[in-house]
Amino acid sequence: MQIHRESGGGIKENRKLLPLLCLMFLGQTALQGPSRVFAQVNPSLLSHPWKAAWITCPKAPPRDIGVCYLRKSFDLASVPHQFLVHVSADNRYELFVNGVRVSRGPSRGDLDHWRFETVDLAPQLRARKNVLAAVIWNYADDAPMAQFTSQTGFVLDGDDPAVNTNPSWKTLLDHSRSVLVLSERDAGGYYAAGHGEQVAAAQYPWGWQDPDYDDSSWTPALPLGDASPRAIQDTRSRWMLVSDPLPAQEETLQRLAHVVRTTGADVAPEFLAGHAPVTIPANTEASLLLDQSFETTAYPELMTGGGRGSQIRITYAEALFDASGHKGNRNETEGKKIRGLYDEFLPDGGVHRVFSPLWWRAYRYVQIDVRTGDEPLTLEDFRGYFTAYPFEPEAAFESDEPALQKIWDVGWRTARLCAHETYMDCPYYEQLQYVGDTRIQALISLYVAGDDRLVKNAIDLLGDSQTPEGLTQSRYPSALPQYIPPFSLYWIGMMHDLWWYRGEREFLKPWLPNAREVLAWYQSHLTSSGLLGRLPWWPFVDWADDFRDGVSPQESDGQSSVLSLQFAMALRQAADLETAFGDSDQAQRDRVLATKIARAAYSACWEAGRGLLADTPAKSHFSQQGNILGVLADAIPAAAQHGVIERVLQDETLTPASYYFRFYLARAMNKTGLADRYLAELQPWREMLNEGLTTFAETPGNTRSDCHAWSAHPDFDLLATVAGVDSSAPGFATVTIAPHLGDLHRLSASVPHPKGLIRVAYQRQGDQWLADISLPPGLSGWLVWKERRIPLHPGKQRLQL
Secondary structure, eight states, rough: OEEEOOOOOOEEEEEGOOOOOOOOOOOOOOOOOOOBOOOOOOOOOSSSSOEEEEEETTSSSSSSSSSEEEEEEESSSSSSSOEEEEEEESSSSEEETTTEEEEOOOOOOOOOGGEEEEOOOOGGGOOOEEEEEEEEEEEEGGSSOOOSSSSSEEEEEEESGOOOOOOTSEEEEEOOOEEEOHHHHTSOOOOOOOOOEEEEEESSSSSTTTOOOOOOOOOOOEEEEEEEETSSSSSSSSSSEEEEEOOOOOOEOOOOOOOEEESSOOOGGGGGTTTOOEOOOTTOOOEEEEEEEEEEEEEEEEEEETTTTTTEEEEEEEOOOTTTTTOOTTTOTTTTTTSSOOEEEOOOSOSSSSEEOSSOOEEEEEEEEEOSSSSSSEEEEEEEEEOOOOOOOEEEEEEHHHHHHHHHHHHHHHHHHTTTSSSOOOOOTTTOBHHHHHHHOOOOOOOOIOHHHHHHHHHHHHHTTTTSSOOOOSSSSSOOOOOOOOHHHHHHHHHHHHHHHHHHHHGGGGHHHHHHHHHHHHHTTTTTTBBBOSSSSSSOOOOOOSSSBBOOOTTTTTHHHHHHHHHHHHHHHHHHHHHHHSEEEEEEEEHHHHHHHHHHHHHHHHHHETEEEESTTTTBBHHHHHHHHHHTTOOOOOHHHHHHHHHHOOOTTSSOOTTTHHHHHHHHHTTOGGGGTGGGHHHHHHHHTTTTTTSSSSSSSSSSSSSSSGGGGGHIIIIISSSSSEEOOOOGGGEEOOOOOOTTTTEEEEEEEEEEEEEEEEETTTTTTEEEEEETTTTTTEETTEEEEEEESSEEEEOOO
């Protein structure tokens, strides 16, 4: 494989309903038939060495870039009811059965927690001859930052040992693919996701996954040692295997919506529906700019015919750029150009050739640039297959303000595009699971989908990153370590959130000692003043206008009220967990220390003349962030908290909270009785919609990332704050419904609960409200309205307020 370094409303239908396409493809994109199995994994797989060996291509560079194809033929007298296999690879794999793709993976982890998937192959098996086929790849130093690696390898262990990986598998080293490295300059900012691919069709082994493909010249596999699960006495290989707890990712056909402009070719609108191929004459340059109409994450597929000697480049972008490098309104295309990640395909003249990259792409706009040689080229079709974690929304939100529905829809799209095998900060630029983003994403997942599997997966992965010093990494998995000390505190916050909304005592209890280590690291950095000293690494707080590199102001010896109060909040959250299922004495110590820190911050940083908490004892800098935390950590006396948040909302001299930190502003508004003003605080989200954004951005202005998970939090608050549905006891054992309806006249919502759906509907009638509330069986709670506290029972109830 070569490396190239260069500077410089769609239609959806489930692909499972489509007929199989021609097998002269780089491979079908969507999964067919079999799926991952979530029955109890054979215990021996987790406690004994596997019977299968890790294997690779004999000529594959073990730790350099390489792609390898593998095949195994086997016979069955009859089709079994179930045929389980357990499969993994480094970096990744795609597995086929008799020409049908059945699995992709493995889900990302680290070498000490390397995932394997369990797949039932029975639906694709047949009597007599069957063929398993896999492609594996290792992009080495050019892999996404979220990808760990030891060396190129593949393992498959079957309940029937006839299919186990060993030298009986045949292999072929790929010579058709190259990596197209995207520079940060061309990406438009910090870039840590995967790079582009170039495929030379003339060197690609078309039909390699077909059962009738001739593999007689392929080479026997090279064994690398027996596969081993984590935690056995002697592992036989570097990969410590653990079972993947996640379902397979969704893959659904998603066609583009519009042809924006073309040059060098006549393109009918039906082309995007797959019904009007585009023929580009020989020795011609042509360009097609296409618009999905909203941002997506998808496996793109381009089908071509003929065109030997042609060159095709496919560029993907969240937005177009004007001559000054600005995005402006995302719907406006006149005078703008595309830039960003791209793939290339070099046709060999065959028909029905399909190019698809090995990893999905994020895009709203796609540009296909073609330069033909001596043969005309036909673009037979271009389509995408949407992919993301398979969340199924259970919640609903509807009101008489149309903009809120758009915010709800765009927020959920943002959350979905940032959730795959892990949560991700953004799907285009980094694809990294940062704790600050992930805590917000987890709450959205629980409230909208009621699905906690990705939440628990994130807590596990982030816990796996903890160092002997005590801190967890800021993002994980990540081959390049990075530490943001406050994000270790938010990891504790994530555990507290899961406990509050789901309980999960047995899952969370083993992580309590690790939480104590985080807090001990922080305690070792306290000074005699009661505030934190200077912290090492990157003490990021918020992307605020005058926070240098996102770090709130500090004095020469630290003394940041902002950082210290984050520590105090985490101590109280840890104390709740200790009280519930840990050490009650430790809980008391945590609460005492939290109170001591909060008092120290108030004593050193309170400015009585302004009625605000300063960011340091010098009292030269004031921020929304510091005062939000002062309220949430109870550093500011309860009687003064309402007035402080009033000033936070009104005083334009304060450093403003970003999209991200406005999540914590909403928490402070709830705490101080100002949540009826929450809807007015959604103006930045209305402005993003007015700029044509179809997902919510990382920061205001000419932002790098148009899709950033931390900006999706209105979906949580439209349910928890506006509709007012919130847990009032650990495990959501009881519910408090305290709506904050602002100027609305009508609202209805539903929220998933472990016992069923909570439904609320409010209708203004003159100077009163009519409230219809339905709780699932076994759930009771309270409706809080102004000074009233009304008991709620399971089932339906109607109240006049």
